[in-house]
Amino acid sequence: MSAEAASPEQPVTLAALVNTLAGWLAKSYGLTPGDLAALRRMDARHPPAAFFKLEGLVLDAHLPGDADKREDSETRWAVIVQGLAHLGTLHAPRERLGGALAEAGFSELRFARLLQANADQLIDELPLLARFLAAKGVAADWAGAARLILSAGRPDQETARRHLARDYYGAVARAKSRRP
Numbered sequence: 662m663s664a665e666a667a668s669p670e671q672p673v674t675l676a677a678l679v680n681t682l683a684g685w686l687a688k689s690y691g692l693t694p695g696d697l698a699a700l701r702r703m704d705a706r707h708p709p710a711a712f713f714k715l716e717g718l719v720l721d722a723h724l725p726g727d728a729d730k731r732e733d734s735e736t737r738w739a740v741i742v743q744g745l746a747h748l749g750t751l752h753a754p755r756e757r758l759g760g761a762l763a764e765a766g767f768s769e770l771r772f773a774r775l776l777q778a779n780a781d782q783l784i785d786e787l788p789l790l791a792r793f794l795a796a797k798g799v800a801a802d803w804a805g806a807a808r809l810i811l812s813a814g815r816p817d818q819e820t821a822r823r824h825l826a827r828d829y830y831g832a833v834a835r836a837k838s839r840r841p
Contacts, residue, residue, distance in 0.1 A: 673723065675811070676754065676804040682719055683745050683752040683803065691718050700746040705739035705784050712739050740784050741807045744791035751800045758805030759828025762790075763836065765797040772829055776822050780813035 673681075684690075689697065696711035703709050716724070716735065724734050745752055762772060767790075778786055787806050794801050805825055812821040 675807055676802070678719070678723060679741065679745070679752075679802075679804040679807050680754055682715070682742060683748075685715065685719055686742070686745050687750060687752075691715075697746060700742055703739060703743055705736050705743055705788075708735065708739040712742060715742060736784065737780070737810045737813075740787050740810050741803065743788045744803050744806055747788065747791035747795050748801065748803060749795070751795055751798070752803050753800035754802050754804070756800045756802050757828040758801045758803070759825045759830075760832040761794060761799050761801035763829050763832035765794055765799040767793065767829075769833070772826075775809075776826055778813075780810065783810045783813055 685692070686697065686700070691714065692700075692711065696714060699709040699711040700715070703712060712735075716738070720738055724738070725731050775783075775786060775790070787810060790806065791803070805828075808821040809825060812818045
């Protein structure tokens with residue numbers, strides 16, 4: 662699926678955009694192995710050329726035109742792309758992020774801190790989260806992380822956090838109920 666596949670009448674959902682990015686990264690469309698390595702190790706506050714290459718290929722039409730808003734949006738999307746670059750084939754639509762974190766053994770203390778993190782903290786925390794999941798070999802839908810960073814400091818922030826918390830604590834409760 663490419664970003665161009667959506668018609669102007671059909672708005673692209675966040676999940677679809679994240680899946681498109683994941684597909685471009687997985688298949689290295691227009692990206693070199695060096696680009697992929699740069700995306701994994703990038704500082705999202707100062708994205709490398711590889712990010713802007715991917716932005717031009719997939720994200721450009723979905724970012725604001727105002728310079729200040731665009732820079733903030735680029736930083737948030739750079740975090741999303743970095744996470745996808747770490748997850749690789751472990752990005753799995755419909756594998757809820759909260760449930761995946763519980764399955765991977767992500768501690769409740771760290772999860773509670775994640776829910777309280779502001780946008781600036783999430784810029785640092787989400788790449789660590791992706792590396793954690795990748796190291797554990799646990800698949801997750803990175804759209805949950807995208808919702809978290811894109812909503813930080815905005816009116817829909819609480820909705821995104823509650824959704825993630827329900828998934829995580831629901832999975833923790835189900836795992837505890839299965840224990841003898």
